[in-house]
Amino acid sequence: MTITEKSAYIRGLLEGLELDQDSKEVKVINAIVDLLDDMALTVSDLEEGYNDLEDQLDAVDEDLCSLEEDFYDEDGEEEDEDDLFYEVTCPTCKETICLSEDVLLKGEIDCPNCGESLEFDFDGICCDDEECGCHGHDAGCAHNDK
Numbered sequence: 620m621t622i623t624e625k626s627a628y629i630r631g632l633l634e635g636l637e638l639d640q641d642s643k644e645v646k647v648i649n650a651i652v653d654l655l656d657d658m659a660l661t662v663s664d665l666e667e668g669y670n671d672l673e674d675q676l677d678a679v680d681e682d683l684c685s686l687e688e689d690f691y692d693e694d695g696e697e698e699d700e701d702d703l704f705y706e707v708t709c710p711t712c713k714e715t716i717c718l719s720e721d722v723l724l725k726g727e728i729d730c731p732n733c734g735e736s737l738e739f740d741f742d743g744i745c746c747d748d749e750e751c752g753c754h755g756h757d758a759g760c761a762h763n764d765k
Contacts (some may be wrong), residue, residue, distance in 0.1 A: 621663070622659045622663065623659040623660065625659070626652070626658075626659040626689070627656075629652060630652050630656065630657060633648060633649070633652055634692035665748070676698040703719070703720045704716075704717045704718065704719055704720075705717070705718055705719075707722070707723075707739075709730040709735055709737060710730060710735075710736065711730065711733050712732045714732040714733070716730065716731060718723045723739050726738060726739055726740075
């Protein structure tokens, strides 16, 4: 039984008592039952609005899930096969930050957490010829030592 049905049931019980409608007590009881009716209708309206909002939120959640599947990999990180990211731990604040290869190749950056200047030195470090791309022309590449 819904709250509006319960309110209507109470009204029916009151009318079934066949009380004197002119007495002060009956007027108070009728006012209370009217208030119950109004409250029951308000609660019903709120429940309908809540259900509509819940349906809309579910639809938005499904859309967001689809977008996440399209744009993010399984770990929740953006998929961008062209960009490589590296984790760097700041020696001052010990926070780990992710930096793109382009930022690392600039040689330095200020830590976004503490402002400490972080410098990156790649002298003598290089990957194999196929992945390096320097083809022996990069002055800091270990392949130039050969």
